[in-house]
Amino acid sequence: MQSAQQATNVTFEEINLGDTASYSRLVTEREVELFAAVSGDHNPVHLDPEYAATTQFGECIAHGMLTGAFISAAIAMELPGPGTIYLGQNIQFRAPVMLGDTLTVNLEVTAKHDKKPWVTIATVVSNQDGKVVAKGEANVAAPTVKETVTLIPPPDVKLVEAGE
Amino acid sequence: MQSAQQATNVTFEEINLGDTASYSRLVTEREVELFAAVSGDHNPVHLDPEYAATTQFGECIAHGMLTGAFISAAIAMELPGPGTIYLGQNIQFRAPVMLGDTLTVNLEVTAKHDKKPWVTIATVVSNQDGKVVAKGEANVAAPTVKETVTLIPPPDVKLVEAGE
Numbered sequence: 574m575q576s577a578q579q580a581t582n583v584t585f586e587e588i589n590l591g592d593t594a595s596y597s598r599l600v601t602e603r604e605v606e607l608f609a610a611v612s613g614d615h616n617p618v619h620l621d622p623e624y625a626a627t628t629q630f631g632e633c634i635a636h637g638m639l640t641g642a643f644i645s646a647a648i649a650m651e652l653p654g655p656g657t658i659y660l661g662q663n664i665q666f667r668a669p670v671m672l673g674d675t676l677t678v679n680l681e682v683t684a685k686h687d688k689k690p691w692v693t694i695a696t697v698v699s700n701q702d703g704k705v706v707a708k709g710e711a712n713v714a715a716p717t718v719k720e721t722v723t724l725i726p727p728p729d730v731k732l733v734e735a736g737e
Numbered sequence: 738m739q740s741a742q743q744a745t746n747v748t749f750e751e752i753n754l755g756d757t758a759s760y761s762r763l764v765t766e767r768e769v770e771l772f773a774a775v776s777g778d779h780n781p782v783h784l785d786p787e788y789a790a791t792t793q794f795g796e797c798i799a800h801g802m803l804t805g806a807f808i809s810a811a812i813a814m815e816l817p818g819p820g821t822i823y824l825g826q827n828i829q830f831r832a833p834v835m836l837g838d839t840l841t842v843n844l845e846v847t848a849k850h851d852k853k854p855w856v857t858i859a860t861v862v863s864n865q866d867g868k869v870v871a872k873g874e875a876n877v878a879a880p881t882v883k884e885t886v887t888l889i890p891p892p893d894v895k896l897v898e899a900g901e
Contacts, residue, residue: 580780596777604775610894611771611803613762614810616744616819620889637823638809639775645802646778655780659801661873663827709825725784730774732892 578724582654585690585715592682596647600635600674606732608636635670640678640698640707647678648694648711656716660691664709668700675701683710690715742888746818749854749879756846760811764799764838770896772800799834804842804862804871811842812858812875820880824855828873832864839865847874854879 583592598604605619614636617624625633641664648657670676677699684693692715698707747756762768769783778800781788789797805828812821834840841863848857856879862871 578779598777606892607771607775607894608806611768611775612806612810613760614813615742615888615890616813617886617889618819621887624886624889636806636809636813638805638826641802641805641809641826642772642776642800645800645805646776649778649780649800655782659830661827661829662802662805663825663873665825666823709827722781722788723785724779725781725788726779728770728896730771731895731897733895 579721580650580655580724581721582656582716582719583652584719585692585717588653588682588685588692588715590682590685592652594647594652594680595677596643596651597675597677598643600639600670600672600676602672603732604639605633605635605672607730608639608642612636612638630669633672635672637666637707639670640664640666640676643676643678643698644696644711647680648713652680652694653692653713653715655722656718656720658714660712660714662696662709662711664707666707668704668706670700670706676706690717743885744814744819744888745885746820746880746883747816748883749856749881752817752846752849752856752879754846754849756816758811758816758844759841760807760815761839761841762807764803764834764836764840766836767896768803769797769799769836771894772803772806776800776802794833797836799836801830801834801871803834804828804830804840807840807842807862808860808875811844812877816844816858817856817877817879819886820882820884822878824876824878826860826873826875828871830871832868832870834864834870840870854881
């Protein structure tokens with residue numbers, strides 16, 4: 574069992590324009606199958622290599638919104654972190670994500686509201702070659718109370734082929 | 738084993754302004770644990786009932802971007818369906834999603850580009866009480882070729898508690 578990990582937030586007061594953070598995830602067949610399971614999008618372009626070979630992509634691609642899941646995790650885990658309330662996100666999907674890609678979400682604070690604890694964060698997702706696969710902007714209510722939380726690893730997830 | 742299911746797309750030519758589709762999903766602990774596993778967001782507000790009881794929500798809430806995953810599946814499975822290229826999405830998160838909520842994504846075509854096969858779709862996600870939990874707009878390249886695909890159910894996902 575993994576030992577408990579902790580995460581500490583960055584409060585609205587502590588946040589400065591230009592603050593940055595990054596968050597990386599490897600995309601494998603596991604991530605694509607989990608995203609299919611949680612979303613219900615079982616299109617063969619994501620899950621069937623033979624079908625995917627007949628498309629413009631030539632191989633299976635990840636669901637575009639997987640980049641949105643990674644952006645949301647970057648905000649919730651890194652900047653501002655625990656206690657953040659997600660108000661909105663826009664995303665432009667720029668390039669396909671392939672299995673084996675390592676995606677990095679780069680966050681940069683671009684605006685702070687003058688009355689409410691609201692922060693605007695530029696969100697750019699690039700692959701291991703530096704190619705931007707998705708970009709956009711998040712609006713969040715940053716936490717106003719400093720906090721360190723204990724992260725709860727979810728149960729192990731096992732993918733079991735039909736018939737096993 | 739589930740028998741193979743199929744999905745047929747709606748081509749750009751077939752799409753009319755005002756066309757609608759809907760897509761519903763039940764949110765349980767399973768969806769929240771899967772979203773934590775795929776995104777890497779292990780915040781206790783989603784996964785630890787004792788911690789969540791101390792927050793403004795009083796109980797565990799789903800990750801906001803789970804609504805984005807459902808919107809993307811609605812587009813990929815229903816309207817326009819297979820062959821759609823997701824260009825962009827904006828989402829405003831309006832209200833928390835609780836475990837046990839049944840979310841319905843309602844799609845409505847609001848614009849068609851006059852030269853390219855691009856379509857704008859209003860995306861509204863409501864819970865079982867009719868409360869809007871997320872809303873926004875998708876931009877997609879609709880398929881230009883009519884197609885029926887065989888959906889590939891992903892492997893069964895089993896959540897295994899630590900120690901089992």
